[in-house]
Amino acid sequence: MTETFYEVLRRQGISRRSFLKFCSLTAASMGLGPEFVPTMAHALETKPRTPVLWLHGLECTCCSEAFLRSAHPLASDVILSMISLDYDDTIMAAAGQQAEAIVDEIIEKYNGNYILAVEGNPPLNEDGMYCIIGGKPFLDQLKKAASNCKAIISWGSCASWGCVQAARPNPTQAVPVHKVIRDKPIIKVPGCPPIPEVMTAVITYIATFERLPELDRQGRPKMFYSQRIHDKCYRRPHFDAGQFVEQWDDDSARKGFCLYKMGCKGPTTYNACSTTRWYGGLSFPIQSGHGCIGCSEEGFWDNGSFYDRLTKINHFGIEANADQVGLAAAGVVGAAVAAHAAVSAIKRARQKGGNE
Known part of the structure; x- marks a missing residue:
C-alpha cells in the first residue's frame, strides 16, 4: 500500500502544525482561497x-532544472512525499535495464492510475530513431507509457508545442505530445522552461483533488x-503613459520604462511570469531588463526576431495632467453640442421645405 503524504511527513518528524501551514501556503500558491485548506489537508491525509512516470524525449532538461528549484512547495516535498516519482532518468539512482524495468512495472501495477509526465518531444522521422532511450525509440516508449496512464502532463514548450526542435525546417519531424497521443487527457504547461511553482502546483492540484485543473481551449491550466x-x-503604467525604451541602455531603460518597442511579447503571451515570477518570486525577464520572448506561446521560435514587435497595440498616448484631460474632455463635449445643433438645424430646414 502506497503511503499518504501526511504519513510520510509524520514519519519524518513533521508536526501537525507544520503540515497545516504547508497546506495553507500550497493553496495560496495555486490561487485557492483559505476555504480550500481543509480540503487539501484531508486529501493529503487520506x-x-x-x-x-517522468519521461524525457528531445529536450535540454531545463524543465527538470526549473522544477527542482520550486520554493512553494519545495520540489523535494513533491518528489519525496506528495507523489511517488517512480521513474525520472535525470534524477533517479537506478540505471540501465534496472531503470527501464521500472517503467513496465509501473504500467502494470498502477494500470489506469498513474500520471505520465513528459519533458521534451518525440521525433517521427526515420521511425523515431533520432531519439533513443534504452536502445529503443522514445516514440515507442511514449506510446507504451501513455497506453495505461490516467492523464499526461506536457512539461514545457517542447512537449506542449514542439519548441525549437520543431522549428523550420524540422529535419527530425519533431512534434508535440498531443500529435502522437490523442486518446488521453493532456495538460499543457508551456514555457521554456515553465515557472517552477506552476509545475509543482499542477501536480499538487491533481494529487489533492484527484482531477485535472480547469483548462483553457489550448489545454493549459487557467489558474496560471x-x-x-x-x-x-509592473511596467504597464509606462505603456499606458506612452513611455517606452527606445534603445538598450538609454535613459528610458534606466528609468524602467516599457520594453514593448524593443520587441517585448508580454502583450501577446499568456503566463504567470509577472505575478508568480521566478525562483521564489525573485524576478522575471522583464524585471531583469529584457523583454518577454513569448516562450510559452506556440511557434515563438518561428515568429521572427525576438526584438521585433508582433502586433501594433494602441495605448493611451503621452502622459497628460488633469488640466489637459479636462480641456480635451471639454473640447469633445463642445464638438458634440455643435454637431447636435447642426443636425437639428438641417432637420428643421428639411421640414420647412416639405411644408412649403
Whole structure:
C-alpha cells in the first residue's frame, strides 16, 4: 500500500502544525482561497501518493532544472512525499535495464492510475530513431507509457508545442505530445522552461483533488495561463503613459520604462511570469531588463526576431495632467453640442421645405 503524504511527513518528524501551514501556503500558491485548506489537508491525509512516470524525449532538461528549484512547495516535498516519482532518468539512482524495468512495472501495477509526465518531444522521422532511450525509440516508449496512464502532463514548450526542435525546417519531424497521443487527457504547461511553482502546483492540484485543473481551449491550466503577462506587468503604467525604451541602455531603460518597442511579447503571451515570477518570486525577464520572448506561446521560435514587435497595440498616448484631460474632455463635449445643433438645424430646414 502506497503511503499518504501526511504519513510520510509524520514519519519524518513533521508536526501537525507544520503540515497545516504547508497546506495553507500550497493553496495560496495555486490561487485557492483559505476555504480550500481543509480540503487539501484531508486529501493529503487520506489519499495515497500519486504514482508518476517522468519521461524525457528531445529536450535540454531545463524543465527538470526549473522544477527542482520550486520554493512553494519545495520540489523535494513533491518528489519525496506528495507523489511517488517512480521513474525520472535525470534524477533517479537506478540505471540501465534496472531503470527501464521500472517503467513496465509501473504500467502494470498502477494500470489506469498513474500520471505520465513528459519533458521534451518525440521525433517521427526515420521511425523515431533520432531519439533513443534504452536502445529503443522514445516514440515507442511514449506510446507504451501513455497506453495505461490516467492523464499526461506536457512539461514545457517542447512537449506542449514542439519548441525549437520543431522549428523550420524540422529535419527530425519533431512534434508535440498531443500529435502522437490523442486518446488521453493532456495538460499543457508551456514555457521554456515553465515557472517552477506552476509545475509543482499542477501536480499538487491533481494529487489533492484527484482531477485535472480547469483548462483553457489550448489545454493549459487557467489558474496560471488565463492572463497575459502584459496585464499584470509592473511596467504597464509606462505603456499606458506612452513611455517606452527606445534603445538598450538609454535613459528610458534606466528609468524602467516599457520594453514593448524593443520587441517585448508580454502583450501577446499568456503566463504567470509577472505575478508568480521566478525562483521564489525573485524576478522575471522583464524585471531583469529584457523583454518577454513569448516562450510559452506556440511557434515563438518561428515568429521572427525576438526584438521585433508582433502586433501594433494602441495605448493611451503621452502622459497628460488633469488640466489637459479636462480641456480635451471639454473640447469633445463642445464638438458634440455643435454637431447636435447642426443636425437639428438641417432637420428643421428639411421640414420647412416639405411644408412649403
